[in-house]
Amino acid sequence: MEIQLWQSLLIALWVAMVQSRSFLGIATLTLRFSPMMTGLICGVVLGDVPSAMIITAAIQMIYMGTFAPGGQMPSEPCVATAIAVPIAILGDLTVESAVAIAVPVGLLGSYLYQFRFGINTVIMKWTDKNAEEVNDAALTRSIIIFPTIASFLLYVPFMFLALQFGAPVVAEFVSANATAGAFHVLSVIGGGLAAIGIALTIYVIGKKQYIVFFLLAYFMSVLLKTLEISMVSYAVIGAIVAAVFVLSKGESTNAV
Numbered sequence: 001m002e003i004q005l006w007q008s009l010l011i012a013l014w015v016a017m018v019q020s021r022s023f024l025g026i027a028t029l030t031l032r033f034s035p036m037m038t039g040l041i042c043g044v045v046l047g048d049v050p051s052a053m054i055i056t057a058a059i060q061m062i063y064m065g066t067f068a069p070g071g072q073m074p075s076e077p078c079v080a081t082a083i084a085v086p087i088a089i090l091g092d093l094t095v096e097s098a099v100a101i102a103v104p105v106g107l108l109g110s111y112l113y114q115f116r117f118g119i120n121t122v123i124m125k126w127t128d129k130n131a132e133e134v135n136d137a138a139l140t141r142s143i144i145i146f147p148t149i150a151s152f153l154l155y156v157p158f159m160f161l162a163l164q165f166g167a168p169v170v171a172e173f174v175s176a177n178a179t180a181g182a183f184h185v186l187s188v189i190g191g192g193l194a195a196i197g198i199a200l201t202i203y204v205i206g207k208k209q210y211i212v213f214f215l216l217a218y219f220m221s222v223l224l225k226t227l228e229i230s231m232v233s234y235a236v237i238g239a240i241v242a243a244v245f246v247l248s249k250g251e252s253t254n255a256v
Contacts, residue, residue, distance in 0.1 A: 002090070002168060003046070003086055003090060003163060003164065003167055003168060005164065007045050007046060007086075007163075008159075008160050008163035008164040008167075009156075009160055010041075010045050011041065011042055011045055011082050011086070011159065011163055012082075012155065012156045012157075012158075012159035012160040012163065013152075013156060014038065014041050014082070015038070015078055015079060015082045015155050015159045016151055016152045016154075016155035016156045016159070017152075018031045018032050018038070018078050019032060019078060019079075019113065019116070019151050019155050020147065020148045020150075020151030020152060020155075021148075031078070032076075032077065032078050033063065033077060034060065034063070034077065035056050035059045035060050035063060035077040035078070035080065035081035036053075036056055036057075036060055038056070038077070038078050038081040038082050038085075039052050039053055039055065039056025039057075039059070039060075039081050039085050040052065040053065040056070042056075042081065042082060042085040042086055042089075043056075043085070046085075046086060046089055048089050051088075051089055052085050052089065054095060055084070055085050055088050055089075055095055055098045055099075056081055056085060058095045058096075058098065058099050059077070059080065059081055059084060059085075059098070059099055059102050060077075062075075062099065062102070062103070063075075063077045075103065075106030075107050075109070075110055076106050076109030076110050076112070076113055077106065078109070079105060079106060079108075079109030079112065079159070080102040080103070080105045080106030080109060081102065082159060082163070083101070083102070083105045083159075083162060083163070083166075083167065084098045084099070084101045084102035084105060085098065086163055086167045087101055087167045088101070090167060090168055112154070112155075112158065115154070116150065116151060116154055119147075119150045119154070120147050120150065123142055123146050123147055123150065124142075126138070126142040126146070127139065127142040127143055130142055213241065213245075216241075217234070217238065220234070220237075221234070
């Protein structure tokens with residue numbers, strides 16, 4: 001399978017749009033921080049949504065416990081997903097190999113985002129001047145239009161070249177050397193990164209009095225695995241348990 005020019009361009013435009021926050025305003029922060037939507041777009045563009053979502057689900061687990069102080073993440077989920085998913089699909093790689101590729105790509109993406117901040121710093125000088133002059137039209141250009149254009153000029157060429165010329169080469173190389181020692185190590189590490197993401201999430205949101213619910217859900221999923229219960233059913237059960245807990249807690253508080 002080869003990636004076409006229009007496919008590389010569409011994915012590059014999506015990344016630029018998300019990174020510029022020009023799509024749905026502040027809602028693009030969620031699109032940027034969560035790989036799922038970018039994985040879906042890659043799957044639709046490449047014509048293999050099931051494989052793309054399976055790979056993206058593993059990448060998503062890495063970022064479950066990641067924070068973005070000041071809007072800066074240690075690794076860019078959108079860029080990592082937009083590169084790792086096409087490479088994995090093109091090279092027919094395993095999920096673990098895709099995760100191993102996503103990690104270094106995401107780190108490089110974070111440096112690219114910092115470079116974008118540097119460009120915006122220059123634009124901010126115009127914003128300060130326009131604010132002093134109380135020029136509404138000029139403020140709109142320097143706050144919204146110019147940063148958006150700068151983001152597209154930065155991300156579209158970078159992502160397009162990386163996908164069109166880099167992805168096939170990396171996919172072929174990794175596929176040909178998948179059984180080598182180094183790539184086996186990367187695959188093992190990639191498989192463990194998802195567990196780290198889950199552990200971080202539990203550490204952040206977990207409270208001692210609520211751990212019992214996590215254990216209940218885990219053992220339910222293990223014991224009832226043979227019944228092939230869907231995630232939607234588990235979600236409904238979880239919502240009911242949460243509702244019962246909140247209601248009982250509220251009644252006990254009122255009684256006191």
